[in-house]
Amino acid sequence: MRRPRKSGESGGMLKVRVFLVCLSCLFGSTNVGWAVSKWFYEDGVIQEGEVYSYVGVYNDAIVDMTGGNITDQLTARNTSTVNISGGFVFALVGLDESRINIIGSVQGDILGLQGSANVNMSGGTFDIFEAYNSATGILRGGTISDYVLAYGADDLLISVYGYNLAYNPDAGSHGGGQVTGLWGDGAPFSIDLYAVYNPPYGGTIDTWSHISLHEIPEPCTLALLAFGAIIRLRRR
Secondary structure (H helix, E strand, O other): OOOOOOOOOOOHHHHHHHHHHHHHHHHHHOOOOOOOOOEEEOOOEEOOOOEEEEEEEEOOEEEEEOOOOOEEEEEEEEOOEEEOOOHHHHHHHEEEOOEEOOOOOOOOEEEEEEOOOOEEEEEEEEEEEEEEEEEEEEEEEEEEEEEEEEEEEEOEEEEEEEEEEEEEEEEOOEEEEEEEEEEEOOOEEEEEEEEEEEOOOOOOOEEEEOOOEEEEEOOHHHHHHHHHHHHHHHHH
């Protein structure tokens, strides 16, 4: 399933180019010769055993992906919603004002947002997460194994919810530091942030300036609060 990496190319920059190539293919032609494609203009399901090279979701359609294999790209457009809980998708892309919800055991290489798209991630595994323009993301779980890159307007924001959250500007492998902590279920995580100054394609990328950390109560604290509430109710 994995794309072969050319010798001499770093994983980070290679994936940045792959994401941009995916978008250029999408915008550059409406007659791309995908092997097997599927287009959703109304609600639908992608399930175990189904294989597509490209999937497009449009209008206000809601598509649930519980399994299957998308070898090239799944793109959500307009105000559509994609709920993914299983399977494999090489590139998962949100455009316009679409919404993507990621739970369960889904796996993929690239998660990318443009426009005002939004992602809620509480499970799954992706190599990279790139957000541009005025996109937003909420991270509550799952794994981003390589890096997060955020580049765009001031209202581009990626919110991380967990406890024992910390940012170390000197850690990580992509120049932007590293965020560590525990998800709400107690699972530890680390996320490398991407940063580069005067990159070849112009501008300055400083992902940390688009990150917001939100501490949530530890599970034991929640249990104590619940126990205290029960005691108060009994006393009443």
